[in-house]
Amino acid sequence: MTEKKDELEQNLQKVETASLEEAASDETVELNNETEVQQPEDETSELRKQIEELKNKLEEEEARGLRARADFENFKRRSNLDRESAEKYRAQKILTNILPVLDNFERALQVEPKTDEGISILKGMDMVYRSLVAAVEEEGLSAIEAEGKEFDPNFHQAVMQEKDEAKPAGIVLAELQKGYMLKDRILRPTMVKVNE
Structure with a gap:
Protein backbone atom coordinates (compact mmCIF):
# COMPACT_ATOMS: atom_id res chain seq x y z
CA MET A 1 0.00 0.00 0.00
CA THR A 2 2.78 2.34 0.71
CA GLU A 3 4.02 1.64 -2.76
CA LYS A 4 0.75 2.81 -4.27
CA LYS A 5 0.81 5.85 -2.07
CA ASP A 6 4.33 6.73 -3.19
CA GLU A 7 3.35 6.17 -6.76
CA LEU A 8 0.34 8.47 -6.45
CA GLU A 9 2.45 11.17 -4.82
CA GLN A 10 4.96 11.00 -7.67
CA ASN A 11 2.21 11.24 -10.28
CA LEU A 12 0.72 14.19 -8.43
CA GLN A 13 4.11 15.96 -8.38
CA LYS A 14 4.53 15.35 -12.11
CA VAL A 15 1.11 16.81 -12.86
CA GLU A 16 1.80 19.86 -10.65
CA THR A 17 5.20 20.43 -12.26
CA ALA A 18 3.73 20.13 -15.77
CA SER A 19 0.92 22.59 -14.97
CA LEU A 20 3.40 25.05 -13.41
CA GLU A 21 5.65 24.85 -16.50
CA GLU A 22 2.65 25.39 -18.76
CA ALA A 23 1.51 28.38 -16.78
CA ALA A 24 5.03 29.85 -16.82
CA SER A 25 5.32 29.43 -20.60
CA ASP A 26 1.92 31.09 -21.08
CA GLU A 27 3.05 34.04 -18.96
CA THR A 28 6.30 34.29 -20.97
CA VAL A 29 4.40 34.32 -24.25
CA GLU A 30 2.07 36.99 -22.90
CA LEU A 31 5.03 39.06 -21.67
CA ASN A 32 6.76 38.75 -25.03
CA ASN A 33 3.60 39.78 -26.86
CA GLU A 34 3.17 42.70 -24.52
CA THR A 35 6.76 43.89 -24.99
CA GLU A 36 6.43 43.62 -28.76
CA VAL A 37 3.24 45.57 -28.75
CA GLN A 38 4.63 48.07 -26.26
CA GLN A 39 7.71 48.94 -28.39
CA PRO A 40 7.31 52.51 -29.46
CA GLU A 41 7.20 53.38 -33.13
CA ASP A 42 10.34 55.51 -32.74
CA GLU A 43 12.37 52.43 -31.96
CA THR A 44 11.07 50.54 -34.99
CA SER A 45 11.75 53.47 -37.31
CA GLU A 46 15.22 53.81 -35.76
CA LEU A 47 15.85 50.11 -36.38
CA ARG A 48 14.66 50.47 -39.99
CA LYS A 49 17.05 53.40 -40.49
CA GLN A 50 19.92 51.37 -39.10
CA ILE A 51 19.02 48.46 -41.38
CA GLU A 52 18.95 50.80 -44.41
CA GLU A 53 22.32 52.28 -43.41
CA LEU A 54 23.81 48.82 -43.08
CA LYS A 55 22.38 47.80 -46.47
CA ASN A 56 23.90 50.93 -48.08
CA LYS A 57 27.28 50.25 -46.46
CA LEU A 58 27.14 46.65 -47.66
CA GLU A 59 26.38 47.78 -51.23
CA GLU A 60 29.25 50.30 -51.10
CA GLU A 61 31.66 47.62 -49.87
CA GLU A 62 30.50 45.21 -52.57
CA ALA A 63 31.00 47.91 -55.24
CA GLY A 140 63.98 39.36 -85.92
CA LEU A 141 65.99 42.13 -87.61
CA SER A 142 65.12 42.81 -91.25
CA ALA A 143 66.14 45.47 -93.76
CA ILE A 144 63.52 47.91 -95.05
CA GLU A 145 63.21 47.82 -98.83
CA ALA A 146 63.25 51.33 -100.29
CA GLU A 147 64.70 51.80 -103.77
CA GLY A 148 62.02 51.87 -106.47
CA LYS A 149 59.22 51.88 -103.88
CA GLU A 150 56.83 54.72 -103.15
CA PHE A 151 58.00 57.03 -100.39
CA ASP A 152 56.41 56.14 -97.04
CA PRO A 153 57.24 58.49 -94.13
CA ASN A 154 56.63 55.62 -91.70
CA PHE A 155 59.59 53.69 -93.11
CA HIS A 156 61.65 56.24 -95.04
CA GLN A 157 63.42 59.46 -94.13
CA ALA A 158 63.78 61.78 -97.12
CA VAL A 159 67.08 63.67 -96.99
CA MET A 160 67.32 64.65 -100.68
CA GLN A 161 65.04 65.31 -103.64
CA GLU A 162 65.87 64.98 -107.31
CA LYS A 163 63.92 65.29 -110.55
CA ASP A 164 63.76 62.20 -112.78
CA GLU A 165 61.28 62.48 -115.66
CA ALA A 166 61.34 58.73 -116.30
CA LYS A 167 59.87 57.88 -112.88
CA PRO A 168 56.68 59.09 -111.16
CA ALA A 169 56.78 61.63 -108.33
CA GLY A 170 57.17 60.26 -104.80
CA ILE A 171 59.27 57.26 -105.80
CA VAL A 172 62.48 56.52 -103.93
CA LEU A 173 65.37 57.01 -106.35
CA ALA A 174 68.25 55.92 -104.13
CA GLU A 175 68.90 54.45 -100.70
CA LEU A 176 71.52 56.48 -98.83
CA GLN A 177 71.51 54.49 -95.59
CA LYS A 178 69.73 51.17 -94.94
CA GLY A 179 66.81 51.13 -92.55
CA TYR A 180 65.97 48.22 -90.29
CA MET A 181 62.97 46.80 -88.46
CA LEU A 182 62.85 44.55 -85.40
CA LYS A 183 59.82 42.33 -85.97
CA ASP A 184 57.09 44.99 -86.40
CA ARG A 185 58.96 47.92 -84.84
CA ILE A 186 61.17 50.32 -86.80
CA LEU A 187 64.68 50.58 -85.37
CA ARG A 188 65.97 53.01 -87.96
CA PRO A 189 64.17 54.46 -91.01
CA THR A 190 65.86 54.23 -94.40
CA MET A 191 67.53 57.47 -95.53
CA VAL A 192 66.44 58.04 -99.11
CA LYS A 193 66.55 60.34 -102.13
CA VAL A 194 63.01 60.94 -103.44
CA ASN A 195 61.79 61.94 -106.91
CA GLU A 196 60.05 65.34 -107.00
Missing part, protein backbone atom coordinates in the same frame (compact mmCIF):
# COMPACT_ATOMS: atom_id res chain seq x y z
CA ARG A 64 34.44 48.73 -53.82
CA GLY A 65 35.34 45.04 -53.90
CA LEU A 66 34.21 44.74 -57.54
CA ARG A 67 36.25 47.83 -58.49
CA ALA A 68 39.31 46.44 -56.71
CA ARG A 69 38.91 43.11 -58.50
CA ALA A 70 38.54 44.89 -61.89
CA ASP A 71 41.61 47.04 -61.16
CA PHE A 72 43.59 43.94 -60.29
CA GLU A 73 42.51 42.19 -63.51
CA ASN A 74 43.54 45.27 -65.54
CA PHE A 75 46.88 45.35 -63.72
CA LYS A 76 47.48 41.67 -64.51
CA ARG A 77 46.59 42.21 -68.18
CA ARG A 78 48.90 45.25 -68.45
CA SER A 79 51.70 43.36 -66.73
CA ASN A 80 51.32 40.44 -69.14
CA LEU A 81 51.37 42.79 -72.14
CA ASP A 82 54.46 44.57 -70.80
CA ARG A 83 56.21 41.25 -70.18
CA GLU A 84 55.32 39.98 -73.67
CA SER A 85 56.53 43.23 -75.23
CA ALA A 86 59.78 43.11 -73.25
CA GLU A 87 60.34 39.52 -74.39
CA LYS A 88 59.47 40.30 -78.00
CA TYR A 89 61.83 43.29 -78.22
CA ARG A 90 64.50 42.11 -75.77
CA ALA A 91 67.24 42.40 -78.40
CA GLN A 92 66.34 45.95 -79.46
CA LYS A 93 69.15 47.75 -77.65
CA ILE A 94 71.94 45.44 -78.80
CA LEU A 95 70.65 45.37 -82.37
CA THR A 96 70.47 49.16 -82.44
CA ASN A 97 74.14 49.22 -81.39
CA ILE A 98 75.04 46.66 -84.08
CA LEU A 99 73.50 48.66 -86.97
CA PRO A 100 76.62 50.88 -87.46
CA VAL A 101 78.74 47.70 -87.55
CA LEU A 102 76.56 46.34 -90.37
CA ASP A 103 76.90 49.67 -92.21
CA ASN A 104 80.69 49.57 -91.89
CA PHE A 105 80.83 45.98 -93.15
CA GLU A 106 78.73 46.92 -96.18
CA ARG A 107 80.98 49.89 -96.98
CA ALA A 108 84.11 47.75 -96.59
CA LEU A 109 82.68 45.06 -98.88
CA GLN A 110 82.14 47.64 -101.64
CA VAL A 111 85.90 48.35 -101.90
CA GLU A 112 87.59 46.72 -104.89
CA PRO A 113 90.68 44.78 -103.76
CA LYS A 114 93.83 45.16 -105.89
CA THR A 115 95.90 42.23 -104.61
CA ASP A 116 95.37 38.54 -103.93
CA GLU A 117 95.81 39.22 -100.24
CA GLY A 118 93.08 41.90 -100.42
CA ILE A 119 90.75 39.46 -102.17
CA SER A 120 91.23 36.84 -99.46
CA ILE A 121 90.64 39.45 -96.73
CA LEU A 122 87.49 40.57 -98.51
CA LYS A 123 86.24 36.96 -98.69
CA GLY A 124 86.86 36.53 -94.96
CA MET A 125 85.04 39.78 -94.19
CA ASP A 126 82.14 38.67 -96.39
CA MET A 127 81.87 35.41 -94.42
CA VAL A 128 81.87 37.28 -91.10
CA TYR A 129 79.30 39.75 -92.46
CA ARG A 130 76.99 36.95 -93.64
CA SER A 131 77.17 35.15 -90.28
CA LEU A 132 76.45 38.44 -88.47
CA VAL A 133 73.47 39.12 -90.76
CA ALA A 134 72.15 35.58 -90.16
CA ALA A 135 72.46 36.03 -86.38
CA VAL A 136 70.60 39.35 -86.31
CA GLU A 137 67.92 38.05 -88.70
CA GLU A 138 67.36 35.16 -86.31
CA GLU A 139 66.56 37.74 -83.61
Whole structure:
Protein backbone atom coordinates (compact mmCIF):
# COMPACT_ATOMS: atom_id res chain seq x y z
CA MET A 1 0.00 0.00 0.00
CA THR A 2 2.78 2.34 0.71
CA GLU A 3 4.02 1.64 -2.76
CA LYS A 4 0.75 2.81 -4.27
CA LYS A 5 0.81 5.85 -2.07
CA ASP A 6 4.33 6.73 -3.19
CA GLU A 7 3.35 6.17 -6.76
CA LEU A 8 0.34 8.47 -6.45
CA GLU A 9 2.45 11.17 -4.82
CA GLN A 10 4.96 11.00 -7.67
CA ASN A 11 2.21 11.24 -10.28
CA LEU A 12 0.72 14.19 -8.43
CA GLN A 13 4.11 15.96 -8.38
CA LYS A 14 4.53 15.35 -12.11
CA VAL A 15 1.11 16.81 -12.86
CA GLU A 16 1.80 19.86 -10.65
CA THR A 17 5.20 20.43 -12.26
CA ALA A 18 3.73 20.13 -15.77
CA SER A 19 0.92 22.59 -14.97
CA LEU A 20 3.40 25.05 -13.41
CA GLU A 21 5.65 24.85 -16.50
CA GLU A 22 2.65 25.39 -18.76
CA ALA A 23 1.51 28.38 -16.78
CA ALA A 24 5.03 29.85 -16.82
CA SER A 25 5.32 29.43 -20.60
CA ASP A 26 1.92 31.09 -21.08
CA GLU A 27 3.05 34.04 -18.96
CA THR A 28 6.30 34.29 -20.97
CA VAL A 29 4.40 34.32 -24.25
CA GLU A 30 2.07 36.99 -22.90
CA LEU A 31 5.03 39.06 -21.67
CA ASN A 32 6.76 38.75 -25.03
CA ASN A 33 3.60 39.78 -26.86
CA GLU A 34 3.17 42.70 -24.52
CA THR A 35 6.76 43.89 -24.99
CA GLU A 36 6.43 43.62 -28.76
CA VAL A 37 3.24 45.57 -28.75
CA GLN A 38 4.63 48.07 -26.26
CA GLN A 39 7.71 48.94 -28.39
CA PRO A 40 7.31 52.51 -29.46
CA GLU A 41 7.20 53.38 -33.13
CA ASP A 42 10.34 55.51 -32.74
CA GLU A 43 12.37 52.43 -31.96
CA THR A 44 11.07 50.54 -34.99
CA SER A 45 11.75 53.47 -37.31
CA GLU A 46 15.22 53.81 -35.76
CA LEU A 47 15.85 50.11 -36.38
CA ARG A 48 14.66 50.47 -39.99
CA LYS A 49 17.05 53.40 -40.49
CA GLN A 50 19.92 51.37 -39.10
CA ILE A 51 19.02 48.46 -41.38
CA GLU A 52 18.95 50.80 -44.41
CA GLU A 53 22.32 52.28 -43.41
CA LEU A 54 23.81 48.82 -43.08
CA LYS A 55 22.38 47.80 -46.47
CA ASN A 56 23.90 50.93 -48.08
CA LYS A 57 27.28 50.25 -46.46
CA LEU A 58 27.14 46.65 -47.66
CA GLU A 59 26.38 47.78 -51.23
CA GLU A 60 29.25 50.30 -51.10
CA GLU A 61 31.66 47.62 -49.87
CA GLU A 62 30.50 45.21 -52.57
CA ALA A 63 31.00 47.91 -55.24
CA ARG A 64 34.44 48.73 -53.82
CA GLY A 65 35.34 45.04 -53.90
CA LEU A 66 34.21 44.74 -57.54
CA ARG A 67 36.25 47.83 -58.49
CA ALA A 68 39.31 46.44 -56.71
CA ARG A 69 38.91 43.11 -58.50
CA ALA A 70 38.54 44.89 -61.89
CA ASP A 71 41.61 47.04 -61.16
CA PHE A 72 43.59 43.94 -60.29
CA GLU A 73 42.51 42.19 -63.51
CA ASN A 74 43.54 45.27 -65.54
CA PHE A 75 46.88 45.35 -63.72
CA LYS A 76 47.48 41.67 -64.51
CA ARG A 77 46.59 42.21 -68.18
CA ARG A 78 48.90 45.25 -68.45
CA SER A 79 51.70 43.36 -66.73
CA ASN A 80 51.32 40.44 -69.14
CA LEU A 81 51.37 42.79 -72.14
CA ASP A 82 54.46 44.57 -70.80
CA ARG A 83 56.21 41.25 -70.18
CA GLU A 84 55.32 39.98 -73.67
CA SER A 85 56.53 43.23 -75.23
CA ALA A 86 59.78 43.11 -73.25
CA GLU A 87 60.34 39.52 -74.39
CA LYS A 88 59.47 40.30 -78.00
CA TYR A 89 61.83 43.29 -78.22
CA ARG A 90 64.50 42.11 -75.77
CA ALA A 91 67.24 42.40 -78.40
CA GLN A 92 66.34 45.95 -79.46
CA LYS A 93 69.15 47.75 -77.65
CA ILE A 94 71.94 45.44 -78.80
CA LEU A 95 70.65 45.37 -82.37
CA THR A 96 70.47 49.16 -82.44
CA ASN A 97 74.14 49.22 -81.39
CA ILE A 98 75.04 46.66 -84.08
CA LEU A 99 73.50 48.66 -86.97
CA PRO A 100 76.62 50.88 -87.46
CA VAL A 101 78.74 47.70 -87.55
CA LEU A 102 76.56 46.34 -90.37
CA ASP A 103 76.90 49.67 -92.21
CA ASN A 104 80.69 49.57 -91.89
CA PHE A 105 80.83 45.98 -93.15
CA GLU A 106 78.73 46.92 -96.18
CA ARG A 107 80.98 49.89 -96.98
CA ALA A 108 84.11 47.75 -96.59
CA LEU A 109 82.68 45.06 -98.88
CA GLN A 110 82.14 47.64 -101.64
CA VAL A 111 85.90 48.35 -101.90
CA GLU A 112 87.59 46.72 -104.89
CA PRO A 113 90.68 44.78 -103.76
CA LYS A 114 93.83 45.16 -105.89
CA THR A 115 95.90 42.23 -104.61
CA ASP A 116 95.37 38.54 -103.93
CA GLU A 117 95.81 39.22 -100.24
CA GLY A 118 93.08 41.90 -100.42
CA ILE A 119 90.75 39.46 -102.17
CA SER A 120 91.23 36.84 -99.46
CA ILE A 121 90.64 39.45 -96.73
CA LEU A 122 87.49 40.57 -98.51
CA LYS A 123 86.24 36.96 -98.69
CA GLY A 124 86.86 36.53 -94.96
CA MET A 125 85.04 39.78 -94.19
CA ASP A 126 82.14 38.67 -96.39
CA MET A 127 81.87 35.41 -94.42
CA VAL A 128 81.87 37.28 -91.10
CA TYR A 129 79.30 39.75 -92.46
CA ARG A 130 76.99 36.95 -93.64
CA SER A 131 77.17 35.15 -90.28
CA LEU A 132 76.45 38.44 -88.47
CA VAL A 133 73.47 39.12 -90.76
CA ALA A 134 72.15 35.58 -90.16
CA ALA A 135 72.46 36.03 -86.38
CA VAL A 136 70.60 39.35 -86.31
CA GLU A 137 67.92 38.05 -88.70
CA GLU A 138 67.36 35.16 -86.31
CA GLU A 139 66.56 37.74 -83.61
CA GLY A 140 63.98 39.36 -85.92
CA LEU A 141 65.99 42.13 -87.61
CA SER A 142 65.12 42.81 -91.25
CA ALA A 143 66.14 45.47 -93.76
CA ILE A 144 63.52 47.91 -95.05
CA GLU A 145 63.21 47.82 -98.83
CA ALA A 146 63.25 51.33 -100.29
CA GLU A 147 64.70 51.80 -103.77
CA GLY A 148 62.02 51.87 -106.47
CA LYS A 149 59.22 51.88 -103.88
CA GLU A 150 56.83 54.72 -103.15
CA PHE A 151 58.00 57.03 -100.39
CA ASP A 152 56.41 56.14 -97.04
CA PRO A 153 57.24 58.49 -94.13
CA ASN A 154 56.63 55.62 -91.70
CA PHE A 155 59.59 53.69 -93.11
CA HIS A 156 61.65 56.24 -95.04
CA GLN A 157 63.42 59.46 -94.13
CA ALA A 158 63.78 61.78 -97.12
CA VAL A 159 67.08 63.67 -96.99
CA MET A 160 67.32 64.65 -100.68
CA GLN A 161 65.04 65.31 -103.64
CA GLU A 162 65.87 64.98 -107.31
CA LYS A 163 63.92 65.29 -110.55
CA ASP A 164 63.76 62.20 -112.78
CA GLU A 165 61.28 62.48 -115.66
CA ALA A 166 61.34 58.73 -116.30
CA LYS A 167 59.87 57.88 -112.88
CA PRO A 168 56.68 59.09 -111.16
CA ALA A 169 56.78 61.63 -108.33
CA GLY A 170 57.17 60.26 -104.80
CA ILE A 171 59.27 57.26 -105.80
CA VAL A 172 62.48 56.52 -103.93
CA LEU A 173 65.37 57.01 -106.35
CA ALA A 174 68.25 55.92 -104.13
CA GLU A 175 68.90 54.45 -100.70
CA LEU A 176 71.52 56.48 -98.83
CA GLN A 177 71.51 54.49 -95.59
CA LYS A 178 69.73 51.17 -94.94
CA GLY A 179 66.81 51.13 -92.55
CA TYR A 180 65.97 48.22 -90.29
CA MET A 181 62.97 46.80 -88.46
CA LEU A 182 62.85 44.55 -85.40
CA LYS A 183 59.82 42.33 -85.97
CA ASP A 184 57.09 44.99 -86.40
CA ARG A 185 58.96 47.92 -84.84
CA ILE A 186 61.17 50.32 -86.80
CA LEU A 187 64.68 50.58 -85.37
CA ARG A 188 65.97 53.01 -87.96
CA PRO A 189 64.17 54.46 -91.01
CA THR A 190 65.86 54.23 -94.40
CA MET A 191 67.53 57.47 -95.53
CA VAL A 192 66.44 58.04 -99.11
CA LYS A 193 66.55 60.34 -102.13
CA VAL A 194 63.01 60.94 -103.44
CA ASN A 195 61.79 61.94 -106.91
CA GLU A 196 60.05 65.34 -107.00
